[in-house]
Amino acid sequence: MISLRGVTLVYPNGVRALDNVNLDIAKGDFVFLVGDSGTGKSSLLRLLYREVKPTAGEIVVDGIRVDRLRRNRVPALRRHLGVVFQDFKLLVDKTVWENVAFAMQVTGAHTRDVMRQVPRVLDLVGLSHKSRMYPGELSGGEQQRTAIARALVNNPKILLCDEPTGNLDPANTTEITALLQRINLKGTTVVVATHNQAVVDRMRRRVVRLDDGRIATDEERGYYYLGLRESQILSG
């Protein structure tokens, strides 16, 4: 579903964000990208939704060669992807319903389909009863659920999340994590960049650790810190 081959990203200011990264993510996978700030987690996601182009290497997302994608084809790529951010990126002057419907309307969807699809995703994220409220009237968790509903409304095969729980308290974090898991169970490939250790350790899913722009470790059913089990055993 996602494949990176020898991907290097150097920003115009000379910062080497990613260095020869090779990574494969299968359909239906749930992957955590972990690592300290500035190790390239966000850069990797930004490459996948073609916010930036790699300096070198090949990127394939859902069969699309993203590194060679012409600018006028970028919208088509983004419609295959859902993207969620730490700061939600909601339109404050639109209601929950409008924020979600907006993502369908910009793709030129029929009103009929919007009317059918929006209630479905709002129900999935548990916000049907707040569809007429504005983002300012919602809690952080509810705002993030709105953003997730928006990301899902076009039925993407892949959901990319950049620090989705970064602004949330533990209760809301748990809620969002459970929601992401439910979405993954429905068959959507989910990639989450985070440095929330609790989330990663509770979920026990694949963990890819980035260190200084390189993949340091890649574990199935991993922990936030490699070898945590051993250290736990030692201390416990």
Next chain:
Amino acid sequence: MTAVGTVAITIVLLGVFLFVRGALAAVGASLLDQIEVSAYLRADASPAQVAAISRFLALDPLVASAAYVPKKQGLEELRERTKGTIDTALLTENPLPDKFRIKARVPDDVPALAASVRRLSGVDNVVYGQKIVARLLQLGAVLRRVGIGVIVVFFAVAGIIISNTIRLTVFARRREIAIMQLVGATSTYIRLPFICEGLIDGVLGALLAVALLSVARTALWPRLLEALPWAQLAVTPVDSRMLAGELVLIGAGIGVVASWISVGRHLRT
């Protein structure tokens, strides 16, 4: 609204300029139209030479019309023209030479035509008001060149005003634009509302300008005619309906192009 007003003023100036240019060009053209080339023949020109000149003029593509005016007829015409001012009866003999009266097809060709006629044998002298023609032709060329420059400047000014306005709107809505791009909106979809705004600004500005110009025309034009009786402006030199249409089209075009560019800058990621 500021954009509409400023664009209107710019287009009013452009309209006045186009109108004045049209009027000057029309006056110039009507003066040039009256230019005649007189080719005076030598007193000893033979009938064969006259026939040769006549043939040459008939075949020359620069010539619109040519008439042979024998000196008798020339004198009649002179009498007619100077009636009451000069008593031509005092003339003991006819001082005029025979001549050809020639009109050029295109005013710009007059100097060339005159030069080629002068070279024919039997032609003594060629007269066509050289200085006036040269001036008028020069004026025409200057008007054309300055006109293009002025139009370009007006376009640029109106374009910059509109694109600045649009850029402010784009800036105010940059979050929305970023989100639209994120969820896969095409650039055309994102551009469209801004292009519409630019188009509306441009068209409204132009319409306002046209309204102002037509008020000015009905109010000021008759007085201008009174004040400048010597200027042959009695004929409407410029089709004002066409000018109005052109100005509105220009406004619309500037609006679309300017907003297209200013949104485009923001869409590049």
